[in-house]
Amino acid sequence: MIPYGRQNISQADVDAVVDVLSSDFLTQGPQVPAFEKSVTDFCGAEYGVAVNSATSALHIACLALGAGPGDVVWTSPITFVASANCALYCGAEVSFVDIDPATYNMSVARLEEKLRTAAKAGALPKIVIPVHLSGQSCDMAAIRVLADEYGFKIIEDASHAIGGSYRDEPIGNCRYSDITIFSFHPVKIITTAEGGMAMTNSRELARRMELLRAHGVTRDTTEMTHEPDGPWYYQQIDLGFNYRLTDLQAALGLNQMKRLSQFVDRRREIAARYDEMLAGLPLALPWQHHDTRSAFHLYIIRLKADARIADHRTVYERLRMAGIGVNLHYIPVPLQPYFKCLGHDASAYPEAVAYYAQAISIPVYYGLSFDAQDQIVNAIKTALPR
Numbered sequence: 201m202i203p204y205g206r207q208n209i210s211q212a213d214v215d216a217v218v219d220v221l222s223s224d225f226l227t228q229g230p231q232v233p234a235f236e237k238s239v240t241d242f243c244g245a246e247y248g249v250a251v252n253s254a255t256s257a258l259h260i261a262c263l264a265l266g267a268g269p270g271d272v273v274w275t276s277p278i279t280f281v282a283s284a285n286c287a288l289y290c291g292a293e294v295s296f297v298d299i300d301p302a303t304y305n306m307s308v309a310r311l312e313e314k315l316r317t318a319a320k321a322g323a324l325p326k327i328v329i330p331v332h333l334s335g336q337s338c339d340m341a342a343i344r345v346l347a348d349e350y351g352f353k354i355i356e357d358a359s360h361a362i363g364g365s366y367r368d369e370p371i372g373n374c375r376y377s378d379i380t381i382f383s384f385h386p387v388k389i390i391t392t393a394e395g396g397m398a399m400t401n402s403r404e405l406a407r408r409m410e411l412l413r414a415h416g417v418t419r420d421t422t423e424m425t426h427e428p429d430g431p432w433y434y435q436q437i438d439l440g441f442n443y444r445l446t447d448l449q450a451a452l453g454l455n456q457m458k459r460l461s462q463f464v465d466r467r468r469e470i471a472a473r474y475d476e477m478l479a480g481l482p483l484a485l486p487w488q489h490h491d492t493r494s495a496f497h498l499y500i501i502r503l504k505a506d507a508r509i510a511d512h513r514t515v516y517e518r519l520r521m522a523g524i525g526v527n528l529h530y531i532p533v534p535l536q537p538y539f540k541c542l543g544h545d546a547s548a549y550p551e552a553v554a555y556y557a558q559a560i561s562i563p564v565y566y567g568l569s570f571d572a573q574d575q576i577v578n579a580i581k582t583a584l585p586r
């Protein structure tokens with residue numbers, strides 16, 4: 201089976217991890233700050249807080265921005281469940297903004313409508329979490345304008361998007377947002393096995409997230425409520441977690457960062473080749489806004505609107521049978537039983553529901569050969585309904 205995504209590990213990556221194993225620190229050593237510096241330098245953000253997953257990064261980002269009971273957080277229905285769960289972890293509620301049928305990202309028009317309605321009802325969101333699906337940035341400038349008008353905070357879920365850019369600047373520089381989070385799960389652009397990072401330009405937010413990452417414990421005397429009892433002293437000043445990334449993982453991430461541009465260029469090359477080879481078939485190919493340069497974590501094809509839902513399943517099954525590890529990103533979050541029980545109703549998000557009936561993610565990753573890609577394209581041509 202050709203997988204839809206796969207990590208690329210070099211001998212240098214292996215050596216970097218093995219070196220840490222025989223060093224003094226397996227965790228809380230020098231590799232984590234070095235990895236953070238590498239990502240902040242690349243993105244042009246002031247601060248990066250490395251954690252053990254993007255899910256943890258989303259959680260502490262929401263907490264740092266003050267989400268709690270009585271607050272509402274909005275995100276896209278077409279995302280991994282973690283983009284919504286982070287609000288629930290904080291005791292906040294979550295609601296969704298339907299997608300744009302061209303980019304599959306959160307629709308700015310729907311966002312604006314929903315904000316107008318929410319303003320009248322006194323139910324404005326505390327935080328909006330746009331998700332850069334596939335690695336293509338949302339329309340961040342427009343979302344920033346709405347944030348200033350309606351007074352919400354912005355967390356960019358850039359789990360798919362490290363190495364991509366928006367208006368010629370790297371995603372992750374937080375020019376339009378309070379915090380941007382990345383994922384380093386093996387299927388994503390670079391990997392630390394499990395891992396994530398929260399980027400920000402705010403010293404205060406960075407510090408709050410550092411505390412939340414490590415039990416809310418400080419050794420900084422300026423943060424303590426009184427003079428230290430002695431040189432051993434530390435204080436817990438907040439309720440934090442153990443969300444730390446290990447030095448083993450950070451060493452892998454740091455070494456992977458050297459090849460980030462190479463990884464993204466190759467993904468973009470594969471995407472351009474799909475664009476050419478799949479043109480003319482009854483499919484919508486990933487439409488790209490000229491403001492964006494996608495990292496192409498995913499390459500999503502969409503059956504044309506007249507395709508019946510049965511065709512969608514048939515095409516999916518035929519591709520799987522042909523050894524192509526297709527996937528579907530994502531099942532609309534409000535359709536998940538857990539969210540249904542919370543009273544969510546997917547019919548409020550018709551574009552997300554329509555997308556779900558037509559979308560298929562086909563393989564794209566650094567190590568995918570042109571031969572394998574040709575095989576995938578042929579399988580798609582054979583699988584499509586005639």
Ligand SMILES: *Cc1c(COP(=O)(O)O)cnc(C)c1O
Binds near residue numbers: 252253254279357396
């Ligand atoms: C992968 C992913 C996450 C969660 O990332 P982890 O590092 O696995 O916790 C969150 N949001 C989106 C959009 C993702 O794709």
